[in-house]
Amino acid sequence: MKYTSIRHRFPALLALAVMLAVASATHGQSEDFRMQTSVFVGNNSAPAVNSLTMFNGTTIYDFIENESEFGEITVFDVKRGRFVLLDPQRKVKTILTKDFLVQFLDQVLSQTSSTALTKYVQPKLQHEFNLSTKTVRVTSDHLTYQATGIAPKFDSAIQRYRHFADWAARLNSTRIGNLPPYSRFELNRLMAKQKLMPKSIKRTLMLDEVGLRKQIVRSEHTINWQLTNTDRKRISKTGDQIASFKEVSADEFWQLKIQAAQSNR
Numbered sequence: 001m002k003y004t005s006i007r008h009r010f011p012a013l014l015a016l017a018v019m020l021a022v023a024s025a026t027h028g029q030s031e032d033f034r035m036q037t038s039v040f041v042g043n044n045s046a047p048a049v050n051s052l053t054m055f056n057g058t059t060i061y062d063f064i065e066n067e068s069e070f071g072e073i074t075v076f077d078v079k080r081g082r083f084v085l086l087d088p089q090r091k092v093k094t095i096l097t098k099d100f101l102v103q104f105l106d107q108v109l110s111q112t113s114s115t116a117l118t119k120y121v122q123p124k125l126q127h128e129f130n131l132s133t134k135t136v137r138v139t140s141d142h143l144t145y146q147a148t149g150i151a152p153k154f155d156s157a158i159q160r161y162r163h164f165a166d167w168a169a170r171l172n173s174t175r176i177g178n179l180p181p182y183s184r185f186e187l188n189r190l191m192a193k194q195k196l197m198p199k200s201i202k203r204t205l206m207l208d209e210v211g212l213r214k215q216i217v218r219s220e221h222t223i224n225w226q227l228t229n230t231d232r233k234r235i236s237k238t239g240d241q242i243a244s245f246k247e248v249s250a251d252e253f254w255q256l257k258i259q260a261a262q263s264n265r
Helices: 002-030 098-111 156-173 182-193 229-244 250-263
Strands: 033-041 049-056 059-065 073-077 082-087 092-097 126-130 135-139 143-150 197-206 214-224
Touching (some): 059 156, 059 229, 073 156, 073 229, 082 229, 082 250, 092 250, 126 182, 143 182, 156 197
Antiparallel strands (some): 033 049, 033 214, 059 073, 126 135, 143 197
């Protein structure tokens, strides 16, 4: 009798388990999203860079979009604590860990006490928030960020985006000519505090002491709250590239990029 009772209940239990599994998978996918970004320099109406960032579970994929199919790809593996940079044209990759980026910035901090970068490494920041326009502003004597935000479709996107934006700022600071990330950290923190995702961000950098020369960079962001089938195929292809591309050191990776750029002139 006991065996018969379990046998009769098994189909119902199996159906319930399947329903829960499907619901769980659907819930996970429903909180994936994509962000298209266009970056404009100065008064130029044409973007200098277009990119597509896909948030897929604990992995973020960032694709540089251009006329070639060989745009650079950055994969942020949150669980493993690392960035994988891919050069599809040269079929090479390099890996930078979170620890490496932290150590890099620690070294920058230790070497900037007597350099012109001090004002960017230890900025004296002020901030303000305009509720009616959903605008966050972070200012120092030399640098200003102004961001206009939108409310996300789901709350998890806020911290996922902030985590990526903070670490991407660390990564970008390792590239020659880029600024330390500390003012951007504050902007990201305040946006998250107000539960906003970026719609536009403008960075104004003073190039002289009196503010007559400025560099203005503006980014426009469009968010779609789900990934498409094409997106998921692209993610799958990127996984294949990670597995098959030759791994090189970061120095060699950037040297190959420079050589490729020079050969295309």
